[in-house]
Every structure is written in structure tokens, then in C-alpha cells.
Amino acid sequence: MGKLTGWLLLWVSLPLLAEESASASNGAAASPRAPDTLATVMSLGVGLLAVVAVIYGCAWLIRRMSGMTGMNNNAIKVVSVLAIGARERIALVEVGGQQILLGITPNAIRTLHVFDDPVVAAGSAGSGDFARKLQSMIGKNWSAPERKD
Numbered sequence: 001m002g003k004l005t006g007w008l009l010l011w012v013s014l015p016l017l018a019e020e021s022a023s024a025s026n027g028a029a030a031s032p033r034a035p036d037t038l039a040t041v042m043s044l045g046v047g048l049l050a051v052v053a054v055i056y057g058c059a060w061l062i063r064r065m066s067g068m069t070g071m072n073n074n075a076i077k078v079v080s081v082l083a084i085g086a087r088e089r090i091a092l093v094e095v096g097g098q099q100i101l102l103g104i105t106p107n108a109i110r111t112l113h114v115f116d117d118p119v120v121a122a123g124s125a126g127s128g129d130f131a132r133k134l135q136s137m138i139g140k141n142w143s144a145p146e147r148k149d
Contacts (some may be wrong), residue, residue, distance in 0.1 A: 019136060077118050080130035092120060101134075 079092040081098065089104045090112070099120070101113040119137070120130055 082131050082134065090134070092134075094118070 079093045079094050081091045083089050087106050091102045093100050099115045099118050103110045103112045
């Protein structure tokens, strides 16, 4: 990478060196120069490298943050989730072959029940089946809500 940068700088500065040697050989008075091209190219390059570094840094940070949630998917499985209210949920989680019913609120997560036998096979049943089985275990009849079209 260092050699590439050196060659790039040499290639960019060649027109400047040719211009200076031509003006020195003519013996003419120095004409007003345009803004320093090498400095402009260098500042542009540094700015570009800074932007690329920020993009790579953000990508690394996002990858690092999202990696924390799903590192070991085999240990804990969310079997099903049922919304009870606007921000309250009941979740059936399988941990080590045992299913645990959790009550989830914005302020706390509480264990509601630990099942000895699996209630629902992981990933096979939809949320309607989970709700029906949960209601039957509680002892209430479950009926599907009517849809409004």
C-alpha cells in the first residue's frame, strides 16, 4: 500500500515538476501560479481516506452490535410470542430441552411457568396454535378474533 501511494504521488507531481523546469529554462519571470495542485490532491486524498475509514468503522460497529444477539442460536430458542397488550407479551422459550413461559413488560421479564413436557414443538406451530394451547392449559375457551375487512 505504501509503494502504491508513493507511485501515485510521483505520478501526480510530474506535471508540476515539468512546469517548473520549463519556466526555469525560459528564464521568464514567474507567472502567477494556480492554486497548489499537489496540496489540493493531497487534501482530497486524505479526505477520501477519512470518509472510507468512517464507512468501514460504521460497518464494523454494526456487525459487532448485531453479532451479540444471535451468536449461539442453539442454546435458546423462542418458540412463540403472543401479544397481550400494547407493550406486554407472553413468550414461550426453549432452553436446554425445557420450555419456559415468560411474561415480558417494558420494565421486567418474569417466569410465569416452567413446563416439564414440551407444549409446542419449536418452530412447527404458528402463533394461533400457541395461543389456543395456552388458553386450554389456563382453562378458558379460545376463539379466533373476527376479521374486519
